[in-house]
Amino acid sequence: MTAPSQPQKSTYDVIVIGAGIQGSFTAYHLAQRHQDTLLLEQFLVPHSRGSSHGQSRIIRSAYPQEFYSRMMPECFRLWQQLEAETGTTLYRQTGLVLLGPPGEPELEACRRNLGVEEVLDAAALSRRFPGFQMQAGQVAVLDSTAGVLFADRALRAVQEVFRRHGGTLRDGEKVLSIQPGATVTVTTTAGVYKAPRLIITAGAWTGAFVEQLGLRLPLQPLRINVCYWREKQPGSAGLGSVSPCFLTLGLSQAPHGIYGLPSIEYPGMMKVCYHHGSPTDPDKRDQAPSSDIALLSSFISSYLPGLESQPAVMETCLYTNTPDEDFILDRHPKFSNIVIGAGFSGHGFKLAPVVGKLLCELSLGEEPSYNMAHFAISRFPGVLGAAQ
Ligand SMILES: Cc1cc2nc3c(=O)[nH]c(=O)nc-3n(C[C@H](O)[C@H](O)[C@H](O)COP(=O)(O)OP(=O)(O)OC[C@H]3O[C@@H](n4cnc5c(N)ncnc54)[C@H](O)[C@@H]3O)c2cc1C
Ligand SMILES: O=C(O)[C@@H]1CCCCN1
Numbered sequence: 001m002t003a004p005s006q007p008q009k010s011t012y013d014v015i016v017i018g019a020g021i022q023g024s025f026t027a028y029h030l031a032q033r034h035q036d037t038l039l040l041e042q043f044l045v046p047h048s049r050g051s052s053h054g055q056s057r058i059i060r061s062a063y064p065q066e067f068y069s070r071m072m073p074e075c076f077r078l079w080q081q082l083e084a085e086t087g088t089t090l091y092r093q094t095g096l097v098l099l100g101p102p103g104e105p106e107l108e109a110c111r112r113n114l115g116v117e118e119v120l121d122a123a124a125l126s127r128r129f130p131g132f133q134m135q136a137g138q139v140a141v142l143d144s145t146a147g148v149l150f151a152d153r154a155l156r157a158v159q160e161v162f163r164r165h166g167g168t169l170r171d172g173e174k175v176l177s178i179q180p181g182a183t184v185t186v187t188t189t190a191g192v193y194k195a196p197r198l199i200i201t202a203g204a205w206t207g208a209f210v211e212q213l214g215l216r217l218p219l220q221p222l223r224i225n226v227c228y229w230r231e232k233q234p235g236s237a238g239l240g241s242v243s244p245c246f247l248t249l250g251l252s253q254a255p256h257g258i259y260g261l262p263s264i265e266y267p268g269m270m271k272v273c274y275h276h277g278s279p280t281d282p283d284k285r286d287q288a289p290s291s292d293i294a295l296l297s298s299f300i301s302s303y304l305p306g307l308e309s310q311p312a313v314m315e316t317c318l319y320t321n322t323p324d325e326d327f328i329l330d331r332h333p334k335f336s337n338i339v340i341g342a343g344f345s346g347h348g349f350k351l352a353p354v355v356g357k358l359l360c361e362l363s364l365g366e367e368p369s370y371n372m373a374h375f376a377i378s379r380f381p382g383v384l385g386a387a388q
Helices: 021-032 072-086 105-114 122-128 151-164 203-213 282-287 293-303 352-363
Strands: 014-017 037-040 056-059 091-093 096-100 139-143 147-150 168-170 175-179 184-188 192-195 197-200 220-230 245-248 258-261 269-274 313-321 328-331 338-342
Touching (some): 014 192, 021 352, 037 151, 147 151, 175 203, 184 197, 269 293
Parallel strands (some): 014 037, 014 197, 197 338
Antiparallel strands (some): 175 184, 258 269
């Protein structure tokens, strides 16, 4: 049955472009603060074409950079609040093992920021994580606060609360152009909208998208192979659904780090991936060469010998990397009512509750709750090079 047609509303307090976890959390904070908010998404939701899909993401307090570690207590609190608001479980505490050579600078910095004294040797680690074989000359540090966020479920929950607070999510509606000004005009495949404030959280599409606003941001989309590895003998590898996550730091054979999560998506399979991928165009991702399976296979054979040495299932996901792998959270240098959140460099999911809060504060012209120097566009020279 077709509902009687109503004239489509076209004016809002704020428009947010991109309904991944960052745009959705930004819209959530705006709606909770009584801003009439329109969240626009090019694909029908839910979808698996950006960076926020799939069932699992690591959440951890351990960061080498203190400015991320400082945000984590508030992130944990806000994730818990979202669980309470929606009556869903979004987090499973498993702990995270950080692994590397003794004295490795990032490992040491994580240990300092965690306030953990103890490093685990091979014997201590195998009691905690029986399926994992640390190699000679390595140590491990345990972040016991860490665990897994149920990603798809989390995205749905944020969008549900956004709508409950009166927010509008229009999906299947791609933004084609932006006309800056005191009132910003946004033209999509289905309509024209106006608002005094705009926030762009377009994931891997952001770099190309903001060129129309005279900005050339150093954002590199990467195609990531998400690999699932099957146990050789069911139940034998000590890799149940509550075994810890892990992340390597400073291993010469895997300079960007290898990470793993317990069996969640596929029973009897562990997710183990390389924290890097092939440069790609998000609309042509399957043309990018598939890399790093050999590197992962060799790692699995040594460190996780209970797993088969070829992935049983492979999916894809996108990173959007900045040169320093820190986020971009800032106002457009020329149009201060346009805010950009991008470059989450493969580690933004856990931080989305605070990222959303910061983008909301920037957009409303408030003093941000955290020091924003690390996220400023001005750290990259020459970004105002394009048109305009
Ligand atoms: C394999 C993998 C593993 C990861 N592991 C972790 C982890 O363990 N822990 C962690 O914290 N983080 C992790 N991350 C990173 C995290 O998932 C991302 O940082 C986060 O999902 C980025 O969200 P986003 O909203 O910026 O991007 P997206 O989810 O891609 O959202 C952007 C949205 O904008 C939409 N869009 C783009 N252009 C337009 C347009 N013109 N009009 C309308 N809509 C548009 C897109 O369709 C998309 O839905 C991982 C990422 C990947 C890929
Ligand atoms: O953000 C994280 O915690 C993980 C670390 C490993 C790579 C993927 N992202």
